Amino acid sequence: MDFSLRPAPRWLADCRKANPQCKATIWESASVLKDLKDAGISKCLKVAACKENQGTFKKYGAGLNTLVLCAPNGDKLSVLAGDQCTEANVRKELKSLGDKFEAWKNAQKKAAR
Numbered sequence: 001m002d003f004s005l006r007p008a009p010r011w012l013a014d015c016r017k018a019n020p021q022c023k024a025t026i027w028e029s030a031s032v033l034k035d036l037k038d039a040g041i042s043k044c045l046k047v048a049a050c051k052e053n054q055g056t057f058k059k060y061g062a063g064l065n066t067l068v069l070c071a072p073n074g075d076k077l078s079v080l081a082g083d084q085c086t087e088a089n090v091r092k093e094l095k096s097l098g099d100k101f102e103a104w105k106n107a108q109k110k111a112a113r
Contacts, residue, residue: 015046025065026087039094041069069097071104 026032027046036044047053049064060068066081067090077100080089 035091035094039097
């Protein structure tokens with residue numbers, strides 16, 4: 001589900017229309033959404049844990065309650081899973097995202113030579 005960093009009440013209402021069991025997570029936290037935007041992330045995807053998405057979960061080593069930060073081409077830059085995926089850890093990870101992105105860009109330049 002693409003939620004494009006929409007405010008929590010709207011996203012949660014949309015989610016609950018599709019799945020009444022949908023619950024609020026740290027992704028509905030106003031401070032986490034602000035941190036994502038401040039880190040330059042303009043789009044997020046929530047991927048349902050269902051049979052159709054097993055390939056995506058496997059590709060990124062993801063499970064329930066996992067944040068995967070990717071480069072524009074889909075390369076994995078960072079993963080926080082399960083108990084690691086807390087608001088404090090997400091905020092900490094976002095602070096180091098710039099360095100990880102620069103390292104990724106440098107690796108892309110080297111690979112293109």
